[in-house]
Amino acid sequence: MNVRSRWLLISVGLGVLLNPLNSSMIAVALARLQNAYHLDFTGVSWIIFSFYIASSVAQPVMGKASDLFGRKKIFLTGLVVAFVASLLAPLSPNFGWLIVFRIVQAIGTSMMVAVGMAIVRIHITERQVTALSVMSIFLSGAAAIGPFIGGVLIHWWDWPAIFFVNIPFVAASFLLAWRTIPKDEPPTYIARNMSFRKWFDLIDASGILLFTVGLVALLASLLSAKSSWHVSAQHVIVGLIGLVLLAAFVRYELKATSPFIPLRTFAKYPAMTRVNVEFMLVNVLFYSLFFGLPSYLQMVRHVSEFHTGILMLSLGLCSLLVSPIAGRWIDKSGPRPALLASGILMTFGSVWLVTLNQTSPVISVCLALAAFGISNGLNNVGMQAALFKSSPKEIIGVASGLFNTSRYLGTILSSLLIGIVMGDEFSGGGLQVLGIIFTVIALSLVFMSRRRQESGRLAES
Template sequence: MIVTTAPSRGMKRTELLLISAVALGTLLNPLNTTMISVALTRLQESFELTFADVSWLISTYYLASAIGQPVMGKWSDLFGRKRVFMMGLLLVTLASCLAPLSPSFGWLIAFRVIQAFGSSALFPSGMGIIRSQITSNQARALGVLSVFSSTSAAFGPTLGGLLVHYGDWPLIFLFNFPFILGSFLLAWKVFPRDPKRSGSLSDMDWTGVALFSSAIFMWLLFLLSIKDGFSLWMLAVSTVLTVVLYRFELGKKRPFIDVAFLRKNGKVTMIYLQFILMNLVFYSIMFGMPSYLQQVRLLDAEHTGLVMLSVAGFSVVITPLASRWIDRRGPKPALLLGTSTVILGTLLLLIIQGQTSAAVIFLVLSVSGISYGFNNLGMQTALYEFVAKEETGIASGLFMTSRFIGTILSSSLLTMLFGSNITTSHLHGMAWVCAAIGVIILFLTVRLPDSRRTVVPQRD
């Protein structure tokens, strides 16, 4: 049983600096995911590409991140969390320096992949350090990281638009340096030294990594191909690779993906599934609504961005409140409220019609922001209640991989529902599908065990 003791008022200065170091690093991945979206048109012009060609900048980043999160998480467990965190910052630095100098589009994709792998090291290693160093009010610490992550993702398109307008697309990469420098200096100063590790590269399950990467890649190709027709052979290859991965890892003593642990610990597996579904709904709204607002409601990019800020803005506002509630009562009550508002938020999309004002749409979308604030933090906290501290790296990596899987699924859902023509009826179709998914998420939340912690009331 984990006992939560009453904390001292406020966090210590060292803890705040440690959280700041991790937060400045972890925001690099979501920030670079969304900033690039507004530069696609300029990149098409610079490299003389079609939109389908340039969209691989986004797809390869998701793919590299989905693979890199658990790989880097495992490395942080084997070789030391501070060491892997600093290595990740150096990789992002290298990629951000070289990307603006790319002689061709292929080189730009390669540097983006390096950037994705580097930024993928920061969340799992940083989470491992926070869990080992901050023993009270962990939900508040997670809440700070969640605010940094959601804020960077939300403001990415706005920042990207300004950078492209005033300095063209290379500035998007150069913009990373203040965050890299701040995170590096703080981490160098406040991160504890890594204990001596007996791990080596030979301890890594490289066959498992290859199988996992191949399976993720084939599923991505299959999902992206659905818009052009159902590919039976891609589905078959993806399924076979998944089965082979499962059976191979099941027989390993030190597997890359501990499927035996996931099979025995259904709670962790269900949390991953919930997180996939939650992100499927959230990113369907985040990616689908801007296209609807611009193509159907004919809003310009500036006004569309302001309307979409309701989702991220309310998520940022609700996260500190959710963290206090979770510290007191555990994650389940917050998750029950969060998953209920998933259903409410998606059903409210049905009131949007051709003449609905932007103010009403803003309020409708704010419900989705509230649900994400509760669910994102609640699911992180629930996960770590069922994961040992020494497994934090790989567990955090798989958690972020679940987010990317949900994002990829949302893209496929929108492709099937919207096709080449977006209408209000198509938006309502998305709302019904997401509401049905919300019901599944709520069912899984109800089945989640109550907190394992003995919660002691806190004084503010």
């Protein structure tokens, strides 16, 4: 790999890490934001919902936009959008404005993720597999160390620091990307002849609108009812509107020529559908722990943000260290044994959470975190391998997009789960309830893995 390719890799890597970094740093900031804006967890959880809903919509849209306007333009524009959002978010006069800037930040960082891998794949032709592996390290490494970085920043400079820290990354990435990413002009005939109607059809604007409004309405109804402990007519009406819009979304997507989420693919390939359902459940469990445990440690156990970040580092590091080992194991034995081991580890970690109480040593939390971290490393590689195995080669691009959608849906549902269980404030009893729910999910994943293993043996015989 020549010097220019290395600098190109660094410039793109510094940009794409911003999305996972900002989605993970917020985990240790939730308790501080609750105090700063006088919110319960149900209210503050919208800072998680907004980021993931915006990311799930923006990434496929910006991927299509890059084909029309050029990948370099989309990448640089994303950096500018992320810079503005990171600069203005700490100055928000209220929580509503903070949510707005958080959405803008999600859109900006998603623009870079949407085109980053494509830029590397197109412009780095030598040792391409190594280059793509480095990009994966930028993505997974940022997510792993995000809570630690967030804990350190909040400990010394309070919560606005988790937004300001983006600025040097954005500046470095912009300067390097401006010089190293080759200019890629989009086809002029497409750009000139593309009307707004054709553009809306291409990105499936109607589907996106139905999905976003329906999901937000349903979440708002459920969380508002839980927060007030009273189901009013307004909650029911808003919830029904959300369900109707989501049903309309499903019907629309089944007929759309360029669907935002190609639901027909799920119906056509049931084995791939099962993998996506499992992956969604894995993310519900993992991110419920990822976002819930830091708030529990800070609000119930009164652990500082700094020490919370150090404890959460065991989760990310175990996941990072296990991933390459999992890759070699899965190459040799296939994904089934690794996914079964992952389910068993998640079950152990979930049962361990149920046994924790306020007198348990804080360091004992590391046992549960280590179990979930190792299982996450196995899942990240194993689920991807299971997806490739269950998906026909001709739709592998669509399958990868659906896989990411499953991740985002799992993350959104995890925040909903925490909000419903914890409600106004965190408690030791709430953590034990979460542990019981985690155990049920983990055991269901063990059952699915065993069933896949038995199906695989029958197919081989």
